[in-house]
Amino acid sequence: MAARAEYDVAIVGASLSGCTAAILLGRAGARVALIEKRPDPKAYKRICSHFIQASAVPTIERLGLYEPILAAGGLRSRFHSHTPWGWIEPTETREAFCLNLRRSLLDPMLREAAAAQPNVELMLGQSAERLVREGDAVTGVGFRDREGEEREIGARLVVGADGRDSLVAELAQVKQKTLPHNRLAYGGYFEGPKPRFWPDGAVWLLDPDMAAAFPTDGGQVFYIAMTHKDRAPEFKADPERALVEHVAGVPEPPPIRESRCVAPVIGKIDMPNRIRGPIAPGLALIGDAALATDPIFGVGCGFAFQSGEWLADSVSPALRGVESLDNCLRRYRKRHRRALGMHARLIHDYATGRRFDPFEQAIMSTAVRDPQAAALFEAMGTRRTTPPRLLLPIAGRIAVTSARRLARA
Ligand SMILES: Cc1cc2nc3c(=O)[nH]c(=O)nc-3n(C[C@H](O)[C@H](O)[C@H](O)COP(=O)(O)OP(=O)(O)OC[C@H]3O[C@@H](n4cnc5c(N)ncnc54)[C@H](O)[C@@H]3O)c2cc1C
Structure with a gap:
């Protein structure tokens, strides 16, 4: 029989969404187990251009991470969009500024903040493998610890923050819609002359392909190409060359040819859009586990922060014992759908690789x-x-x- 410990909340996945929810739930007085399969506290997501949309900046401020992100070299950044009709320029509005910090710095910072939260226990190197149920309701998580021993956590709420291929969602058998995605994404870090709009980012909407230059900390620029999947052989054969040629070929190109690639160019070819019913009895999904979209519009990090915050705020009354958990979970689902439902539909529709309507x-x-x-x-x-x-x-x-x-x- 697996050893069992009791918490208010068990969160699977200690990345952006999981750490956000853990910090805010811990602050609200809940006892939180934050379970992460990777053992290294400095582990980070490798394929991401980490342009954090302005919508998530208030959440980052609330987490107390806005100043630390800037102190770590993160950039306040807007974006200029090149369209077939010319440039769309950003405004000076304070609320329009986004943030950009490499995930190699951002993820450990967030995890450290979660671990420092008094009510949160960060459990690294523990891989969730099964859900514990009583009737219809999820009441805990079974996982394997670093020594390979089976363990179990009982919790009033289990949270899947385990990314786009969420095992928690699969085990809970929540409703899922998978929609086609016909673009690949390859990107890499470069050092060299600063692109024209530095520290702002630039996006080339090439209808239907895309290219972008995202300035980030350390004076580096993350260049990324998103093209139809039929170009996969070219990108697989020589990722750096294909990336440089694609980005250098856009109108008014940034100085990628004059720059030096400082880390291997990496990419992802299969990224189906997934949308999942974000709740079930005793369970909620946040971040990519709830909604994983085409990365072309750079929304996943922001949505991960925001959905972590919405869940924490929605369920806190239930954890204080003043409202039923089912009510609180329905409130979270409503907020998630209202805020992200139409964004998701539009992104999923464009992800087919179609041209602008x-x-x-x-x-x-x-x-x-x-x-x-x-x-x-x-x-x-x-x-x-x-x-x-x-x-x-x-x-x-x-x-x-x-x-x-x-x-x-
Ligand atoms: C090419 C590309 C470019 C992107 N660019 C941008 C961008 O510019 N801006 C933007 O906003 N978004 C971007 N994204 C999307 C962004 O990376 C994700 O939306 C974001 O990381 C989601 O965060 P998350 O916390 O939900 O999940 P993740 O960051 O995927 O984290 C999931 C965590 O769960 C852990 N885990 C998984 N399974 C288990 C288990 N069984 N037990 C325990 N732990 C487990 C993992 O180890 C990981 O730590 C991009 C994505 C791609 C692919």
Whole structure:
């Protein structure tokens, strides 16, 4: 029989979403077990361009990590978008600034903050293998410790923060939708001349391919190419060469040819979009475990921070014993769906590799000329608002700029 310990919450996965939820739940007074399969406290996610959208900055501030990220060399960064109609420029709005810090620094920083939280026990090198159930409800996690011994944790709430291939979601048999994703992503760190917009990032929307330059700490730039999967043989054969040629071939290219690649270019070819019902009795999913999208729009880190925060805030009343856990979990699901549901639909639709539709073309061609439309485009891109809230204002800007153009003709 496996040794068993009792906690309020057991979180599987100590990356961005898991550590966020652990810190905030610990602060709210819950006893948290944070279970991570990798034994090294400095482990980090290797394939990620770590451009953290502005929508997540308030969460990072609340975690007390905003200043430490800047002190570690992280950059406050906006993005300039090159479209077939020209550049869409960012605004000066304080809320529009995103953050960028390499995951090799960000992940250990977050894990250290979680481990320092008095109510949180970080358990490294422990791989979750099964869920414990009573009737329909999940009541614990079974895992194997570093010595290979089977152990068990009982918890009022089990949280899957274990990424896009979530074993917790699979074991809980939550509803899952998998949607096609037809783009590959290859990226790498370069040192050399600073790109034109430094410290801002630049994204080339090549319809339907994409390239980006994300300045980051240490004076480095993460260049990334996202193209249709039919170019996989070229990228597999010589990743660095394919990346450099793709990025150097964009209009008004950044200085990748004059730069030196400082770490092997790595990539991922199969990244199906996954959306999962984020709750079940006694269980919640956060981060990529709840929603894993095409990385082309750089939203996963931000959504991981935010969903960790939404879960912690939603379930705290249940853990204090003032509301039922089922109610609190439904509140989390509602918040997750409201905030991310339409973003996910649009991203998943574009992930098929299709070209821009007429409405997207109208938005971008208007935003190139009209600063108010550009501000709306930025609010959407930085995920500070939801698509339905933008629909009317952006349609208004399209109408105004079209009318002005006609009047001039
Ligand atoms: C090519 C690429 C580029 C990207 N670029 C960006 C970008 O610029 N901006 C952005 O916002 N997002 C980007 N993303 C997405 C981002 O990397 C993810 O959305 C984010 O890391 C999700 O965080 P998470 O905490 O949910 O999961 P993860 O970071 O995937 O962490 C899951 C954790 O769970 C642990 N784990 C897994 N299974 C178990 C188990 N059985 N037991 C215990 N522990 C377990 C893992 O070891 C890991 O620590 C990119 C992704 C890719 C692929």
